[in-house]
Amino acid sequence: MVKRKSMVILDTEIRPGRKTILNLDIARLHNRTKVEIPVIVQRGREDGPVLLLIAGIHGNEVNGVEIIRELISRKINRPDKGTVICIPVLNVFGFLNQTRDFPDGKDLNRFFPGSKTGSLASIFAYYMMNEIMPHADYCIDFHTGGADRFNSSQIRISRDHPELLELAQVFKPRFIVYAPEREKSFRQVATKMGKKVILFEGGKSLDFHKRITMRGVNGVMRTMHHLGMRDFSDEISANEITEPIVINQSSWFRARHGGLFRFFLKDGAKVEKGEIVGSISDPYGSFEHLVKIPHDGYIIGMNHAPIVYQGDALVHLGTV
Template identity: 40%
Template sequence: MDFENENKVIVIGGESVAPGQNKLLKISIDRLPTGTLIDIPVYVFNSKNPGPILLIQAGLHGDEINGIETVRRMLTDKLFAIDKGTIIAVPILNIFGFIHFSREVPDGKDVNRSFPGTRKGSLASRIAYHYLNEIMHQIDVAIDLHTGGGQRHNFPQIRYTQEDDFSAELANVFNAPFTFSSKLIKGSFRNAAYLMSKPTVVFEAGESMRFDDFSITAGINGILRILQHFGMVKSTIKNREELKKTIHLDKRKWLRAPTAGMFIPKVLNGSQIQKGAILGSVSDIYGKKTKLIKAPEDGYIICINHQAVVNQGDALFHIGAILN
C-alpha cells in the first residue's frame, strides 16, 4: 500500500494539525437532556515525516472498556511518540454508551450498525455520520478495539476482511493469539471502511465492563507491532519471530445450551480441545438432571459465556477449528 510522500495537515472539528504537531481535538455530537455538550475526544499525533495515517479507536460500544483502557495506557505511557506518519487515537467513540454503562446509545440503537449514518437521523446515525465525515476520509488504515458483550469473554483475537488482502496482512502483523476472517456486517464501521477502501482489523479481547490485563497487554503489543511494521516507532517489544505465532482459524461455531439451568464451564478460555472432551455442563437447580456439553470436533475455545444461569439456546462456547 502506497502512502503520500509528505504528511498531510489533519483537519478535525474545524481545527488543523500540521505535520510536527500533536493536538487533542473534539467532535461535537449532541447534548445531554441537561444541556451538557457531548464531544468525542480525538488525539492527533502528526509527524513531520511521511507515512501512513493510522486510526486507533475504542469504545464504539460504550461498555467495552478494555479497548478504552488500551488506548488510555498508550497515551499515558507516551507510546504514540512516532517517527513518521500520523496516529489518530480515539479512546471513546460512543460517549453516550460509556456514561450509561451501555453498548448502545440511550435510544437503544447500536452505533456499529449505523454507518455511514445521516446528519439528521437518530443519535447513533448522527454519531456515525459525523465520525465518518470528520475522520474516516483522512485515514489510510484502522484498528478497531472491541470486547465480547453480555458477559461473553473473548480470548484475544484479531479479525480481518477476507476480501481485503491488506487487512489480512495487518492481522498477521498484529499477531494476536487467534486470527481469522469474519464477514462484513451491514452498518458496521468495518463495512463502511471497506467500502471506502480503508483496510481495517478488529481486535476482540475480554468482556464488557470488566478489565482484563492480559487482553489489554495483548492489544497494546499488537498495536505496537503494527506501528513498527510501518516504521512509525522504534522497536520496543520482541520481534515477531521470537513470539508464539498466531493460530489461524478456518471455521468457527457457537455451542449453545441444550437446556435451561446453571452453567458450569470446565475448560479455560483459549484452550485447545479434542473431539468428545467435556467442556461444561448445564444442570437444573434441584440437582436431578445434568447435561454435558462436549466438543464436536478438535479445535480451540475462543470465547466463554460467564453467565451462570442460562436459557436453552444461549451461546456458551465459541470454538474455532483448523481445516485439515
C-alpha cells in the same frame, strides 16, 4: 528542504511533532450540556501513514477503551513518522450509561455511514465518517464480547480483502478469524472508503482483562513498527509471542439444558470431539449434565454466565 504535507482535522491544523486534542462536538444532554468526543492526534516530525485507533463504538466494551488509554499513557501513540489518531470512546452516551447502545436503543455499529438528519446514532456515524475517516489510511477498531461472552484475543478480517491478513499476522493476536463484514458496520463502510481496517476482539463487556489489554497494546506497537511509524524493535524482542492461529470457520455450541453452568477449560484451549469442557446442573443437586464438544477445534469464545437457559450459546468453537 522537504515541505511537509498540511493536515487539518476539525478545522484545526495539526503541526508536525505536536500533540493536539480536538473535540468532536455532536450532541447535547437533556440539560443542554455538551457531549464532546475527545480526538487525540499525535503527529510525527516526518510524514507517513495515518493510523486511527478507535474504541467504545459499543459503550460498555471498556477493555478497548483501556487499551487505547494504556497506549496514550505510555506515549506509544507518538510516531516518528506519520500520525496516530486516538478516539478512546466514540459512543459517549453508552459509556456514561454503561450500556452497549445509544439512549434510543440504536446500535451505532449498524448505522454507518450515517446521516446528518437521522437518528442520534446515525448522526454520530455521519460525523465520524466525514470528519475523521478521510484522514486515516489504516484503522484498528477495538471491541469485546457482548454481555457475559468472553472472547480470546482475535483479529477479525474478511475473506474479500486478503491484503488484511498480513496486518493481522503482524498484530499477532491469539487467533485470526475470517468473519464477514456486518451490513452498515464501521468496518464495512470504512473498508468501502478504501481504508485498511482490522477489528480486534478480546475480553467481555464491562470488564478489564490484563492479558487482553497487553495483547492489544503489543499489537499496536507491532503494527506501528511494521508501517515504519516508529522503531519498537526492543519492545517487540522483549515480548516474544507465538504465531496466531488462523480460524477458517466458527460457530457457537449451545446448551441442551438450562441450569447452573460451570466451565472446566480456559479460553484459547485446543479441544477434541467428545471432550468435556463444562457441566450444567440444577440448583438442587438432582442432575448434572456434562457439556461435550461436538468436533475438534479451538475455544475462541465462551459464555461466562453462571446461569444459562436451554439454547443459550456456551462455546464459540473455531476450526482451522
